[in-house]
Amino acid sequence: MTITPRAALTRSYELRYGEAFMPLCPELVKPTPDTLFSAPENGERANVETRLSRLVGYLTPIDRFYVRNHGATPRIERDSWRLELEGDGLKQPATLDYDALCALPRVSLVRAVECAGNARSFFKSRFGHQAGGAQWRTGAIGVAEWSGVRLRDVLALAGVRDAAVDILPEGLDDVRYARPLPIDKALADDTLIALAMNGEPLPSDHGFPARLIVSGWLGAASVKWLGRIEVACRALHTHWNKTEYTLAGPSWPERPPADGVPVSVMPVMSVAELDWPAHLAAGRRVIRGRAFSGEARVARVQYAVDHGPWREAELGTPNIAAAWVCWSFIWNATPGNHTLRVRAVDEHGQVQPDEVEWNDHGVLFNAVVAHPLRVAGY
Numbered sequence: 001m002t003i004t005p006r007a008a009l010t011r012s013y014e015l016r017y018g019e020a021f022m023p024l025c026p027e028l029v030k031p032t033p034d035t036l037f038s039a040p041e042n043g044e045r046a047n048v049e050t051r052l053s054r055l056v057g058y059l060t061p062i063d064r065f066y067v068r069n070h071g072a073t074p075r076i077e078r079d080s081w082r083l084e085l086e087g088d089g090l091k092q093p094a095t096l097d098y099d100a101l102c103a104l105p106r107v108s109l110v111r112a113v114e115c116a117g118n119a120r121s122f123f124k125s126r127f128g129h130q131a132g133g134a135q136w137r138t139g140a141i142g143v144a145e146w147s148g149v150r151l152r153d154v155l156a157l158a159g160v161r162d163a164a165v166d167i168l169p170e171g172l173d174d175v176r177y178a179r180p181l182p183i184d185k186a187l188a189d190d191t192l193i194a195l196a197m198n199g200e201p202l203p204s205d206h207g208f209p210a211r212l213i214v215s216g217w218l219g220a221a222s223v224k225w226l227g228r229i230e231v232a233c234r235a236l237h238t239h240w241n242k243t244e245y246t247l248a249g250p251s252w253p254e255r256p257p258a259d260g261v262p263v264s265v266m267p268v269m270s271v272a273e274l275d276w277p278a279h280l281a282a283g284r285r286v287i288r289g290r291a292f293s294g295e296a297r298v299a300r301v302q303y304a305v306d307h308g309p310w311r312e313a314e315l316g317t318p319n320i321a322a323a324w325v326c327w328s329f330i331w332n333a334t335p336g337n338h339t340l341r342v343r344a345v346d347e348h349g350q351v352q353p354d355e356v357e358w359n360d361h362g363v364l365f366n367a368v369v370a371h372p373l374r375v376a377g378y
């Protein structure tokens, strides 16, 4: 299989965007101008978060969808790409090319991908010290329409044994990123191998030619640049379910060989489509945002400005489970400094808490935050 050196790609973007084009993130292929993205502190070199104030429409456009990579984006040729299926959980191994995937029934789903570490930077503001990893604000989430094939249909080509326990999807990036997934979730109706995003072939940074989409789970489950899937009749462990993407620390149990509880479903959470701090002009403003909750649908969103009462925000359409819902309210902005609090409640009654417990890797922060609003005078 051919993997083009990244330098060659950067050059083609330079041609397209001109010499003056300065990417925020040199390890990525798509342009990441700082008008659309910000780079989290401690975020290595290949991570950019969405500026939520630049969202338009229900879906996150590709040009502003956050990227979380453990290394540089690899460039993979579609024609020489292969997906290897192997392991004692399969009746026989199989090798598929791109056309073999395309021949399977097509499925399109609107789904969120959210990093388990989204909002990690708030651990520092609450506890006084940083939790390990990229210091995301709240922009490590996006919602796209993913089209592809069911992982179940792909695995069926090799035959899954009843005794199968875990699968290990592996990426073709330098680090060979690979996080195990329980077989039940792997075989779920809405677990996909995506080949397209928002109607376009998957962009390189988002996993071209094929990536997993694991609905409602942490982004780390949705392995990009898929090259191999092992299916095993035993529990599988890698760095990414043992010592990263776990709830670990004094308040959490160890689950040997993991240092804590491996993260699966994402919690209920809301974000405002505002800069941090937000700068607004005084007068009647529409304040907007998004709310989401793992595999569930959001039922209500409430907001409070300064020390005012909680009020109901208006929810938009669509409201898709395991994606998000747009919310809004009208606020009469008066000059000065204000704070906005927002909390979402999902269809199962899960509500954003006021506080979360510390965890060492800084995952699953979903507490209500006080968003600073600066309103200029008339």
Ligand SMILES: Nc1nc2c(c(=O)[nH]1)N[C@H]1C(S)=C(S)[C@@H](COP(=O)(O)O)O[C@H]1N2
Pocket (backbone or CB within 6 Å): 065, 066, 067, 068, 069, 070, 071, 113, 114, 115, 116, 170, 171, 172, 173, 176, 177, 178, 205, 206, 207, 218, 219, 220, 221, 222, 223, 224, 225
């Ligand atoms: N092969 C591979 N897949 C990966 C990663 C990676 O570094 N390598 N990062 C994971 C993490 S931690 C997240 S949050 C999502 C991010 O998806 P995105 O970059 O398309 O937004 O991809 C996941 N899949």
Ligand SMILES: [Mo]
Pocket (backbone or CB within 6 Å): 068, 114, 115, 116, 117, 219, 220
């Ligand atoms: Mo992530």
